[in-house]
Amino acid sequence: MEIGESLEQTGERELFEETGVKAKRFKFNDVLSGSEVYYKYPNVDEVYSVICVFSRR
Numbered sequence: 001m002e003i004g005e006s007l008e009q010t011g012e013r014e015l016f017e018e019t020g021v022k023a024k025r026f027k028f029n030d031v032l033s034g035s036e037v038y039y040k041y042p043n044v045d046e047v048y049s050v051i052c053v054f055s056r057r
């Protein structure tokens with residue numbers, strides 16, 4: 001997310017940046033978080049992501 005963006009705005013921007021597809025309407029599906037989205041980098045940095053899942057309408 002960029003400062004001041006809503007989740008929907010972030011989804012719209014990221015979708016376009018990654019795929020070139022534009023979508024103005026989204027349906028919220030789920031939030032993924034916790035140990036299922038934990039990752040430890042080779043440099044030993046650790047992250048727990050929070051992933052918001054949307055689908056285009």
